Amino acid sequence: MLAFLITRLSSSLSLKSRIQLGLLHHNASHFFNSFSSASTLSESNQGKRKLITVSYLMSSLGLSRKVATEVSKKVQLKDPNQPNSVLNLFRSYGFSDTQIYTVVTMHPRVLLSKPEKNLLPRLRFLQSIGFSSAELQDLIISNYGLLRVSLEQYIIPCYEALKSFLHDDKEAKIALKRLRRFCSRKTVTNIAQNIKVLRDIGVPQSSVSLLVAKFVHLAFVDHAKFVEYVKFAEEAGVDPSKSMFINAVSVLSQLKKSTWQSKLDIFKKYGWTRNVTLSAFSKHPQCLMLSKENITKSMSFLVDEVGMPLKDIARRPSLLHYSLEQRIIPRYSVIKALKKKGLVKREISFISIVRYGEKKFLEKFVTRFHTSVPQLLNIYKGPSGPLPQVQ
Secondary structure (H helix, E strand, O other): OHHHHHHHHHHOOEEEEEEEHHHHHHHHHHHHHHHHHHHHHHHHHHHHHHHHHHHHHHHHOOHHHHHHHHHHHOOOOOOOHHHHHHHHHHHHHHHHHHHHHHHHHHOOOHHHHHHHHHHHHHHHHHHHHHHHHHHHHHHHHHOHHHHOOOHHHHHHHHHHHHHOOOOOHHHHHHHHHOOOOOOOOOOOOHHHHHHHHHOOOOOOOHHHHHHHHHHHHHHHHHHHHHHHHHHHHHOOOOOOOOOOHHHHHHHHHHOHHHHHHHHHHHHHHOOOOHHHHHHHHOHHHHHHHOHHHHHHHHHHHHHHHHHHHHHHHHHHHHHHHHHHHHHHHHHHHHHHHHHOOOOOOEEEEEEEHHHOOHHHHHHHHHHHOOOOOOHHHHHHHOOOOOOOOOO
């Protein structure tokens, strides 16, 4: 197209102008050809790097071609020198090829790291705070974020914050292993403020340790949100001096206000007032982590089939956490069969029946009456659904 336009234009120009226009045509053609060649060369180099990467991953780490190809989409190697130095460092710290395989597939760009500058300081620091070689390997595998964030700006500040609120280094190590999102020096202030709020209302050190060690992300949560969770737990009547208080705060941090309200509405349908629901929450916070479907099914069965008074369920809300299909219905089926045969005459607390361990329940209600009701074990082990009929 460019040549056609230049030819048409040159026919109406002087000789000098035609010469200049010809030079323009030549230069333009050369530019576009060079651009096309550079683009082709770039694509060619990229293709070569991808092939080099796939080949390297297959030969050095034993990755399948499929996995190596997927990894090559996230990282491309120029030559084996850089990744070799990374692999050698991991091996010097006792990492097996299987463990290195896991690290590389989860975090491919680790192969581009500069061992002396990026990786070695992290590994040395983690060893200095008490991680053995085996523990260090498990830590990196379970929390490869340690390879991605700054040692000075994230890892050390987090560890120092954790250690300052725990009894010993062992607890701090456990918390560090559970931490997935590392805080910066700026957000470390959150944990100090959050712990102060707890201590001001009488939360003991044992519960503070529970928060930091087991619910470590909650300890670093935005201070304003944390205060909101704590106030709600207090209003619900959860005792701050008990470890249950930390569980309650954790549950609240995982529920949206709309979700919380929808759970209150479900219990309201069964006759629980807001205060009754809050009282149940204070005894067993996890009851509000159940799905709407599970709450509805369990409440319906316990009230309509078993005939349990609502106040009894509210006093023992942990009952709702047991599996309806695998525990509540099978055990109720056994008790119903025994009552029908007249083998259980006195009234037994169904809550106690559900809470019995498997061995104790079998001994007390199944094995003991096997001769009188041979099908009892089948009733207990049978599929849930319509209750078995006992003749």
